[in-house]
Amino acid sequence: MNDNILWLNKLVPKHVLLDDSEVEEKLEPLNVKREQLPRILLKDPALKALDKEANPGDVIEIHRVSESAGSNLAYRVVVEE
Amino acid sequence: MREMIPKRIGKIDFALMGPKEFRKLSSTKVITADTYDDDGFPIPMGLMDLHMGVIEPGLRCKTSGRKMDEDPGHFGHIDLAMPVIHSGYSKTVKDVLNATHPSSGRIMLTQDRIDHYNKQIQALIDSDAGTTVSIGGISRRAVREAAKSKTCPHCGEEKIKVTLDKPTTFREEGRKLTPKEVRSRLEKIPDSDLLCLGFNPKITRPEYMVLTVLPVPPVPMRPSITLESGERSEDDLTHKLVDVLRINQRLRENRDAGAPQLIVEDLWELLQYHITTYFDNQTAGIPTARHRSGRPLKTIVQRLKGKEGRFRSNLSGKRVNFSARTVITPDPYLSINQVGVPELAARELTVPVRINIHNLSFMRELIKENFVPSNPDKYIPGINYMIRPDGRRVKLTDENWEFNHDRLEPGFIVERHLMDGDVVLFNRQPSLHRMSMMAHEVRIMKGKTFRINLCVCPPYNADFDGDEMNLHVVQSEEARAEARILMRVQEHIRSPRFGGAVIGAIHDHITGMFLLTHGEASYDIDQTVRILSRVENKKDLPKPDYPKAKGGPRWSGRQIFSVLLPDDMNLKYNASVYFADRTPKENEELDMVVEIVNGNMIRGPVDGNSISAFKGRILEEISRLKGADAARDFIDKVTRLAVGALMETGCTTGIDDADVPEDALEQIVDAQKKAVKKVDKLVSDYNKGKLKPRPGRSVEETLEVEIMSLLGKVRDTSGEIAGWHLGMDNFAVIMARSGARGSMLNLSQMAGSIGQQAVRGERISRGYEKRTLSHFNKGDLGADAKGFVRSSYKRGLNPTEYFFHSMGGREGLVDTAVRTSRSGYMQRRLVNALEDLRVKYDDTVRNTANTVVQFKYGEDSIDPTRSKFGDAVDIDALIEEVTSGGK
Numbered sequence: 001m002n003d004n005i006l007w008l009n010k011l012v013p014k015h016v017l018l019d020d021s022e023v024e025e026k027l028e029p030l031n032v033k034r035e036q037l038p039r040i041l042l043k044d045p046a047l048k049a050l051d052k053e054a055n056p057g058d059v060i061e062i063h064r065v066s067e068s069a070g071s072n073l074a075y076r077v078v079v080e081e
Numbered sequence: 082m083r084e085m086i087p088k089r090i091g092k093i094d095f096a097l098m099g100p101k102e103f104r105k106l107s108s109t110k111v112i113t114a115d116t117y118d119d120d121g122f123p124i125p126m127g128l129m130d131l132h133m134g135v136i137e138p139g140l141r142c143k144t145s146g147r148k149m150d151e152d153p154g155h156f157g158h159i160d161l162a163m164p165v166i167h168s169g170y171s172k173t174v175k176d177v178l179n180a181t182h183p184s185s186g187r188i189m190l191t192q193d194r195i196d197h198y199n200k201q202i203q204a205l206i207d208s209d210a211g212t213t214v215s216i217g218g219i220s221r222r223a224v225r226e227a228a229k230s231k232t233c234p235h236c237g238e239e240k241i242k243v244t245l246d247k248p249t250t251f252r253e254e255g256r257k258l259t260p261k262e263v264r265s266r267l268e269k270i271p272d273s274d275l276l277c278l279g280f281n282p283k284i285t286r287p288e289y290m291v292l293t294v295l296p297v298p299p300v301p302m303r304p305s306i307t308l309e310s311g312e313r314s315e316d317d318l319t320h321k322l323v324d325v326l327r328i329n330q331r332l333r334e335n336r337d338a339g340a341p342q343l344i345v346e347d348l349w350e351l352l353q354y355h356i357t358t359y360f361d362n363q364t365a366g367i368p369t370a371r372h373r374s375g376r377p378l379k380t381i382v383q384r385l386k387g388k389e390g391r392f393r394s395n396l397s398g399k400r401v402n403f404s405a406r407t408v409i410t411p412d413p414y415l416s417i418n419q420v421g422v423p424e425l426a427a428r429e430l431t432v433p434v435r436i437n438i439h440n441l442s443f444m445r446e447l448i449k450e451n452f453v454p455s456n457p458d459k460y461i462p463g464i465n466y467m468i469r470p471d472g473r474r475v476k477l478t479d480e481n482w483e484f485n486h487d488r489l490e491p492g493f494i495v496e497r498h499l500m501d502g503d504v505v506l507f508n509r510q511p512s513l514h515r516m517s518m519m520a521h522e523v524r525i526m527k528g529k530t531f532r533i534n535l536c537v538c539p540p541y542n543a544d545f546d547g548d549e550m551n552l553h554v555v556q557s558e559e560a561r562a563e564a565r566i567l568m569r570v571q572e573h574i575r576s577p578r579f580g581g582a583v584i585g586a587i588h589d590h591i592t593g594m595f596l597l598t599h600g601e602a603s604y605d606i607d608q609t610v611r612i613l614s615r616v617e618n619k620k621d622l623p624k625p626d627y628p629k630a631k632g633g634p635r636w637s638g639r640q641i642f643s644v645l646l647p648d649d650m651n652l653k654y655n656a657s658v659y660f661a662d663r664t665p666k667e668n669e670e671l672d673m674v675v676e677i678v679n680g681n682m683i684r685g686p687v688d689g690n691s692i693s694a695f696k697g698r699i700l701e702e703i704s705r706l707k708g709a710d711a712a713r714d715f716i717d718k719v720t721r722l723a724v725g726a727l728m729e730t731g732c733t734t735g736i737d738d739a740d741v742p743e744d745a746l747e748q749i750v751d752a753q754k755k756a757v758k759k760v761d762k763l764v765s766d767y768n769k770g771k772l773k774p775r776p777g778r779s780v781e782e783t784l785e786v787e788i789m790s791l792l793g794k795v796r797d798t799s800g801e802i803a804g805w806h807l808g809m810d811n812f813a814v815i816m817a818r819s820g821a822r823g824s825m826l827n828l829s830q831m832a833g834s835i836g837q838q839a840v841r842g843e844r845i846s847r848g849y850e851k852r853t854l855s856h857f858n859k860g861d862l863g864a865d866a867k868g869f870v871r872s873s874y875k876r877g878l879n880p881t882e883y884f885f886h887s888m889g890g891r892e893g894l895v896d897t898a899v900r901t902s903r904s905g906y907m908q909r910r911l912v913n914a915l916e917d918l919r920v921k922y923d924d925t926v927r928n929t930a931n932t933v934v935q936f937k938y939g940e941d942s943i944d945p946t947r948s949k950f951g952d953a954v955d956i957d958a959l960i961e962e963v964t965s966g967g968k
Contacts, residue, residue, distance in 0.1 A: 030923075032933055032936075036927075037932070037933060038932070066940040066941070067940075068941040072940040073936065074936055
């Protein structure tokens with residue numbers, strides 16, 4: 001995470017851009033294919049604040065704080081529109 | 082029936098239909114207003130022509146050759162002698178007439194503007210994103226702009242405004258336009274101008290809004306019925322079509338014979354009236370067409386519109402068989418998973434039973450019972466129909482039952498009446514959560530109402546002021562198994578909403594258990610056995626707590642209750658009656674703390690905090706740790722025990738339960754006077770400008786807040802004063818403190834003082850100028866003038882108090898009314914959005930497209946019904962168990 005002002009907001013969870021090998025490694029045990037993932041828009045401010053530039057088709061890992069489970073990982077696939 | 086094979090629909094165009102298509106669709110032209118000839122045979126080219134379908138058995142449709150019931154029928158058509166406005170489009174016609182010029186037929190916009198609008202609409206069509214609404218929006222703007230211009234940019238002539246006399250008369254400066262003129266004006270509009278008027282010129286034309294051909298609906302859509310007297314009675318639509326045909330015929334004859342213009346016009350208008358009412362018999366501005374009997378005719382719009390219309394009644398509304406509905410009444414001796422079904426209903430509802438070698442003789446017996454009852458007073462299920470292995474249904478009658486009784490063998494299916502133990506679904510609307518529809522076991526009973534246990538009232542939100550409920554008999558073995566496993570009442574004791582019990586003891590059960598177990602309550606052997614006889618108890622009677630009491634050994638209520646507890650239960654918690662303002666030690670001495678050791682209750686009363694839904698600890702523990710069946714059993718037994726205890730002690734409340742001694746009343750009045758004085762002081766401070774505002778508030782707000790808190794306090798103190806004099810010997814207090822019904826606030830309002838009334842959370846301030854009522858001075862900010870009610874319900878309110886109290890009460894009513902409708906619609910939207918989400922076997926939540934909505938159900942994969950108020954593990958209990966060394 002860089003020092004973008006966006007990440008200072010406690011309501012913005014941590015976003016991580018996964019590379020292809022990681023994607024496979026993370027999605028395989030979940031039994032989820034890339035096209036079955038929830039989406040995130042390319043123009044989403046959180047993607048613009050990432051270190052690397054995200055491209056359509058990339059997978060983002062989101063580290064959310066969960067009321068019921070403490071912490072929770074979610075995955076989203078980047079789409080243009 | 083090859084034609085019945087469904088076809089895939091590739092595309093649908095919604096558009097105006099034109100005369101060409103009407104004729105193409107038509108199976109026959111209708112020219113005579115007659116229906117049947119003297120032999121009762123349909124007249125060719127009449128309204129019942131066989132080309133349009135058949136409604137009599139034996140005849141065949143002349144278009145498709147099919148028989149009645151196979152043939153949905155075919156449209157016919159009537160050629161109208163003169164054109165007629167379609168009343169449903171008269172407004173559109175007016176708009177189009179005003180947007181175009183009669184001589185050039187062009188839309189009154191410059192070519193630039195036309196191109197501009199055309200481009201916008203075309204872009205929407207091409208992008209495929211345009212809904213009819215957005216296209217309509219653009220064309221409406223174009224029409225409005227065109228209607229504004231006074232001269233036509235194409236021919237340069239001036240335009241006269243056309244007005245519409247509803248429903249179908251067009252006027253130009255007072256002169257009537259005939260439908261013929263209207264039609265010819267519409268015909269003149271070139272295709273190139275149609276797009277920005279909102280028409281798709283490839284499919285439709287504006288002149289289609291003026292009818293020259295009227296389609297005649299198929300005969301099966303308007304069947305005639307034969308009365309008992311042999312007389313034929315025609316459908317309302319046929320009646321209307323007869324009218325149309327008659328006038329059409331007369332109009333044609335008169336016109337062709339060169340009759341005076343006046344007569345032709347009259348007939349023309351009459352034809353217009355008949356066609357308008359044929360579409361909609363409730364058109365504003367014209368009289369409704371009536372049947373000979375004076376009944377208004379039900380024409381096309383009336384068939385479709387409203388609650389009884391085709392859409393809401395026939396398409397959205399579904400009815401089911403094997404169901405019953407009647408009033409519900411309570412029965413505390415039923416188990417919570419039973420339902421009492423009246424014999425009358427049970428004899429109508431059936432369950433299909435497949436005969437096998439095990440049930441053969443029983444079913445034979447039932448057939449026999451049906452016709453030769455062995456005991457007419459006893460309900461024994463009967464069998465009225467059987468289905469042979471070849472699929473034929475046989476009705477059992479007095480004549481054939483013996484024969485069928487003998488030939489019944491495995492493979493047959495019989496339709497048996499409902500009997501004890503059958504699984505049925507029981508439901509009360511509105512069905513807002515899954516507990517609104519649960520599976521019950523049937524108990525056949527005398528009487529005409531459904532009987533339910535009182536503990537299932539909260540999940541159904543039912544009471545007995547005339548509520549009715551529905552019952553559905555489950556028909557297949559699979560459905561029965563599913564209902565048994567997933568839907569029975571005990572499986573719903575714990576709510577998925579918050580992980581606690583929603584079904585538990587209520588009202589009298591709690592009072593009863595409290596009376597049984599509080600303080601030193603004890604019972605002699607007769608009472609003990611009488612109370613315990615109400616539950617099935619396999620344990621021995623415990624050793625009496627007071628063996629040496631006067632008049633024989635006595636058992637404490639706690640001992641009697643402990644019979645229901647599992648042996649391994651250990652609990653300690655505060656009872657409902659716990660005094661929050663005293664130390665735990667004091668409470669323990671006052672018997673306000675419950676302690677259970679190894680299934681024996683050693684102290685404390687059983688009250689709301691032990692056995693009620695939502696907060697009953699014992700119920701919570703049993704339902705979570707011992708399972709649904711144990712919880713059901715516990716609820717059944719606790720409630721019976723409570724009723725038994727109530728029968729020994731009795732419980733009654735009346736107005737004298739709100740009695741407080743004279744000096745207590747004086748104290749209350751004193752406290753109120755003091756508070757009101759303080760309020761007056763605050764008000765005078767405020768008037769003098771001496772009041773200091775609180776942080777973040779204006780002076781006015783500060784005044785209000787201070788007064789509210791002052792008057793709130795005095796209500797509390799008067800409640801306390803009243804409370805001191807209302808002790809635990811008072812049944813109203815027992816009910817309130819044990820959590821059965823009512824609260825100490827209710828009681829203090831009855832005995833002490835009602836307190837400040839509020840509208841929108843503020844003291845009452847509406848009414849006349851600067852005052853609430855004319856009883857007060859303008860600008861009076863004192864307690865009495867702003868809705869403080871000093872009186873109690875028992876003493877009665879004075880007129881101004883009564884008025885303020887009504888204002889507060891009205892707000893409550895309005896709030897609930899508004900809330901129910903709003904939350905109902907909110908729930909509907911939520912359900913529609915979430916209804917197809919499923920938790921899959923890998924714990925992901927997915928929709929029907931199999932895309933993920935949640936990677937882990939609830940992010941923790943915990944079934945809330947199995948949790949303790951949302952937590953997967955009851956940590957406190959585990960720690961307690963470990964640290965106590967497994968004691």
